[in-house]
């Protein structure tokens with residue numbers, strides 16, 4: 091049975107979990123079944139993190155299979171490269187261009203690739219690259235990169251705008267709602 | 281491209297209200313609905329959120345225990361005294377709790393007693409890949425294995441019922457992909473169950489040999505009866521489709537099989553011990569090819585083979601890591617495994633956070649070329665480059681015993697260049713007895729307790745030495761200095777691990793002694809310390825790279841100089857002490 095498959099990747103601490111939580115909340119509110127597979131624990135200390143979101147009438151595996159993601163939401167270019175193999179042949183990569191060098195690069199034992207994911211994509215796979223960090227800062231908080239990227243993703247999905255805002259409101263603390271809403275809209279309208 | 285029709289049938293309808301819950305949260309919810317009154321445990325990924333979720337229910341008495349053994353005993357005591365109780369732990373925690381668990385199987389319970397354990401196939405956050413299903417067999421305890429959050433809730437409720445009906449502790453076993461997967465769960469109200477009156481029953485609860493012999497007979501009777509009953513249980517369900525391939529599976533593997541082999545018939549086991557052998561034989565007879573798909577060890581497969589039922593299993597799937605849809609397709613259908621194309625990319629391992637107090641300790645230990653007997657916690661990340669400052673890491677609490685053992689092998693002088701390094705939560709968990717052993721054995725070891733005031737690695741849980749309880753409310757605080765002195769350690773001192781000179785001096789002086797000493801390196805975890813300093817800045821950099829060796833993500837070489845990322849820097853100032861040219865300045869210093 092067809093599911094909508096979304097893979098979210100980033101660096102531990104970037105707020106990828108909130109993104110998947112909002113997506114799950116939205117899917118549930120819209121009457122769909124949903125499974126989200128998260129990473130807790132060790133990897134959250136600055137390591138590569140990956141979250142799988144599957145939405146559909148019936149969802150079995152909590153993990154998106156390689157080559158079957160409709161969307162790859164990447165908070166960082168190198169992490170996008172690591173997860174490109176999840177995308178299906180006509181899948182779409184949404185990637186924030188802000189680079190976060192990993193420890194081997196910082197300490198000089200490795201170099202950050204010039205174009206980390208570009209060569210790994212096939213011609214039928216679309217890319218939308220944006221500086222979500224800068225947009226988030228403009229919206230009021232550098233922490234809102236996740237909402238900017240979610241805003242971009244929202245353009246590709248059928249759910250009404252109010253449903254997105256409701257899902258966001260259900261998942262973020264009240265005092266950050268306005269900034270998060272702004273960041274989301276900035277991504278959505280871009 | 282607009283996604284509209286990814287959902288072909290009618291949207292989901294549930295009779296009761298529903299919530300999005302992690303498997304862990306659903307286990308807690310199930311316990312709450314079942315009227316549980318006492319929940320305890322010790323943190324451990326991926327089980328931590330069970331007790332955390334239970335603590336949010338006011339009807340449940342929740343608390344972190346110092347370790348899993350104590351947690352098991354407390355929960356057992358509560359069940360013995362008539363209240364439904366649950367204990368939660370990760371797979372390796374069950375090793376610690378095994379002693380009371382094996383004999384609790386003999387005594388049985390008064391009120392329902394559920395043991396929740398979470399395994400970690402693929403070792404996302406663990407030191408081994410042990411399979412806790414072996415414990416259910418060894419201790420003769422029924423074990424249930426849910427395959428999503430809804431079943432986590434439902435099975436936990438059933439487990440309480442079974443526990444009372446069978447007069448036995450019952451184990452709920454989950455794995456990372458169940459524990460940390462969020463899905464929709466129908467929720468129902470709590471069933472209020474009164475605490476049973478406390479009853480003395482020496483023959484049942486005093487496990488001296490004469491009485492334990494009688495109870496062992498009961499264990500056998502219980503298990504024999506259950507071995508029959510599980511064949512009728514709705515938790516073990518046959519799904520008949522094409523009979524060319526039949527799969528016996530359980531837990532998350534069931535979900536993978538549904539996607540990988542949609543036409544295959546499945547026998548889904550909700551009870552993984554004891555196995556429903558006549559149901560299995562029945563299923564096997566209907567299938568042309570029988571395959572057991574289970575993560576980790578081939579337990580089910582071995583039982584089938586012992587019963588003379590031909591099947592395939594581990595020769596196809598292997599025992600390493602976790603399964604997924606791709607691996608199962610590869611194993612059964614020969615579909616090639618996907619090429620992940622990531623081998624050329626620089627890796628991004630987890631690292632100590634900017635401002636982490638542990639960094640100072642390991643920088644000094646590396647500089648002094650110490651042998652380091654390590655332990656488990658965030659500080660284990662110091663074993664990775666560029667610090668690479670740990671020689672061994674075995675299990676929680678082992679560092680101290682290893683240091684004593686090394687001294688016994690190599691002689692007293694060895695302890696002059698060796699330390700045991702252990703976190704505050706880990707010291708409370710299982711370091712205290714190691715320290716007592718070292719004092720008793722007249723060793724000369726030096727123990728560094730890295731007291732960051734929290735259980736860091738598992739996501740900031742309180743423990744008996746933080747002064748707060750599981751709810752974040754003030755609680756009596758164990759005084760680590762007094763505790764170490766009480767264990768007979770004469771030399772106990774406290775340092776600030778980010779004061780490198782002081783730390784180095786302390787380590788040099790204490791390792792030189794011919795007696796056991798303890799250095800408590802005290803500074804709160806950088807993620808909980810709210811007293812932020814202005815970020816450091818660079819002025820006069822000679823590009824020598826010394827600061828890069830401390831492994832801080834906020835420090836980066838940009839061409840011919842070093843830059844400090846002000847967004848990441850916490851202003852801890854450790855790098856300013858390391859720079860030989862005094863080119864890194866603390867944010868507070870005048871520019």
Ligand SMILES: Cc1ncc(C[n+]2csc(CCOP(=O)(O)OP(=O)(O)O)c2C)c(N)n1
Nearest residue numbers: 324373656657658703704705706735736737
């Ligand atoms: C028997 C057992 N229980 C639980 C765990 C999970 N675990 C790993 S490290 C750790 C505690 C870390 O806390 P602490 O010692 O204070 O070090 P920190 O992470 O704060 O540096 C826990 C609970 C484990 N590995 N083994």
